[in-house]
Amino acid sequence: MTPDANGHVRDMLRSLPSLKGPFPPVDFSTFPDTPQQAFLDWLGDAIAGGIKEPHAMTLSTVDADGRADARMLILKNVDERGWHFATHIDSPKGRQLLANPESALTFYWAQLGRQVRIRGRAVPLPDRECAADFLERPMSARVIAMASMQSQPLHPAELADRLHDAQSLFDKNPHHVLSAWKVMAVAPRSAEFWQGASDRNHKRLCYSASDDGAGWVKAVLCA
Numbered sequence: 001m002t003p004d005a006n007g008h009v010r011d012m013l014r015s016l017p018s019l020k021g022p023f024p025p026v027d028f029s030t031f032p033d034t035p036q037q038a039f040l041d042w043l044g045d046a047i048a049g050g051i052k053e054p055h056a057m058t059l060s061t062v063d064a065d066g067r068a069d070a071r072m073l074i075l076k077n078v079d080e081r082g083w084h085f086a087t088h089i090d091s092p093k094g095r096q097l098l099a100n101p102e103s104a105l106t107f108y109w110a111q112l113g114r115q116v117r118i119r120g121r122a123v124p125l126p127d128r129e130c131a132a133d134f135l136e137r138p139m140s141a142r143v144i145a146m147a148s149m150q151s152q153p154l155h156p157a158e159l160a161d162r163l164h165d166a167q168s169l170f171d172k173n174p175h176h177v178l179s180a181w182k183v184m185a186v187a188p189r190s191a192e193f194w195q196g197a198s199d200r201n202h203k204r205l206c207y208s209a210s211d212d213g214a215g216w217v218k219a220v221l222c223a
């Protein structure tokens, strides 16, 4: 397929189905008090529905020039502190978040017609939890994390040297922890649950942190 001036790409895109359903009905009046519980309920539906990689999400950040950036990550946990992911902090996303923790997460489960959007600040979890996450990773993943310089050009020969050095280090000390490996939690300030409908009468529920920070205000919005 090539870009062309005859509208073929446009026609092809318009012929692709989107949000065709049928999708499950939604009753936001029965939703739980916290966005974490609402998310876990929907994640359970996604897993039960056989959705591939339901824990894959887009993390959006802002760079030092105020420009948006985004990439896919894997969700590692959800608790009262927020939505967790793990990464090499010495990476573009890590540097962006340390300078400006404002971030957003987006999940999309196509077969259910559901989208979840989380907005909040990303904060690193205590070192002990980061170390535990690193040590739970397969050894091959630890070696690569140690050797890689995320998102920086690396000559294949240099990468081979770095992999060799990292492997030697782990051979000597299998419990070595990469201090740059961080688990971060996006602490939600707002969370939106969006249910698509084949008749386009989409619905969404927004949780906003209450002013005193003690609870959540729920609002059903126009889709």
Ligand SMILES: Cc1cc2nc3c(=O)[nH]c(=O)nc-3n(C[C@H](O)[C@H](O)[C@H](O)COP(=O)(O)O)c2cc1C
Binding pocket: 056, 069, 070, 071, 072, 073, 074, 075, 085, 086, 087, 088, 091, 092, 093, 094, 150, 151
């Ligand atoms: C499905 C999927 C899951 C991913 N999971 C992670 C992850 O959990 N942690 C991570 O650091 N990168 C993960 N990546 C790679 C990131 O998308 C990204 O390419 C990398 O972290 C560099 O991002 P940055 O240059 O914005 O820092 C994943 C990519 C895909 C496609």
